[in-house]
Amino acid sequence: MKVLLLGGTGEARSLAQALSGAGVDVVSSLAGRTTDARLPVGAVRQGGFGGVDGLTDWLRDNAVGAVVDATHPFAATMTEHAAAAAHQLDLPLLVLRRPGWTAAEGDVWHWVDSPDAAARLLPDIGSRAFLTIGRQGIHAFAGAGVWMLARCVDPPEPMPTWCELILDRGPYDVPGELTVLREHEIDVLVTKDSGGPQTSAKLVAARQLGVAVIVIRRPPLPAGVQVVETTTEVLAWVEAHVD
Template sequence: MLVLGGTGEARRLATALVEAGRPVLSSLAGRVAEPLLPLGEVRIGGFGGAAGLAAWLREEAPPAVVDATHPFAAGMTASAAEAAAATGVPLLRLQRPGWTAGPGDGWRWVDSLEEAAGAVAGFGSVFVTTGRQGLAAFAGLEGRCLVRSVDPPAPPLPRDVTVVLARGPFSVADETALMRAHGVDVVVTKDSGGSMTAAKLTAARHLGVPVVLVRRPPLPAGVPVVATVGEALAWLVEIGSRREGS
């Protein structure tokens, strides 16, 4: 079984498969210097786009592929869909639900990092939590900018930037203290969903700080999508039953 991973859901799926005695290969993009590794065999590095992944699928012939990459890993998701269609290997998208605003949330939705940068251009202290990829979109900000990422970001960066290197999960108390310490008056994030990094949204609500959220990219058409590891396991069982009955 091939799991395109890098998320908590991918690690939990790999663990469940290994514990069930099912061989699994987790593929990680290698964008983080010290990734959290799942159980089972691990492959780090890309396949070389859709063509490279299709060649690997033809050679290795896994029974199925689960794309459990980050909701914003649009390139890998597109390559997986193209490669699966070319080879006939069943593909499932495992993607956690996005965040939903609640009472007291001051959210503004945008479609890109560039649009997000424009939306916060007039603020004095911006907390950017979109990861180190794409920070060039915020390089022109004139105010103070607090950037958090797992690994050190590469330039270009905002002129007045403070970088915090940290990996979630984060508590509401810690996020609140961080925002207060840096005088944050707006937060920028992607709609990643999940609980590991949601505390900043709660902290922003408590502090009355607005949040600019980047919408997720659209998913490829025709690929089934589930939201939980349990649903993914049920799908894999169904795929296995079809293979045995064919």
């Protein structure tokens, strides 16, 4: 049985390697939005499917027997499409989501539901902001009225003229994040609740310097989907579902 692995994350790359090593016929699918993306081992397809109908057709045409969604926690559309397509074809679907971040002693966090809400709150929290939400949603901050530094892997389109831009890819470390916050006199950090260690150093740096943090909550998952937090749980699930 073939497994479709919806990827683009570090967990997905690790999972592709583990599944391939276990002899599972797995195809990793990447959205193709990031240039010079880190490719997993094994078969890879890149680009969109064309909505729920396109994904349903692809799953049927390629004789896929199970779907594992290991996309980014904020890739809500892909997860919704996967749930709908799997339901139509009566295919088993499992969602792998790394745990979200939790505040620690000394953190000053403000939770919001969207980039728009973060942009509205921003002027009340600080005057020099560091945006670390990637390029999706960054233009919601264009009219926030505070000085901003934004960090993305790839340049946003259109290129923002209202902020300074850093193009960089994690993982990041605490000394480096402390340097960024100090050199730019940042007093508020804006982030998504991505979870995981690859980009969590900024939260430690913010805590050490007393910098406030605006955290954008994860979008809700489709009703009824099965969710796990580790690749070990995925491997056990695949073993139970793949003949």
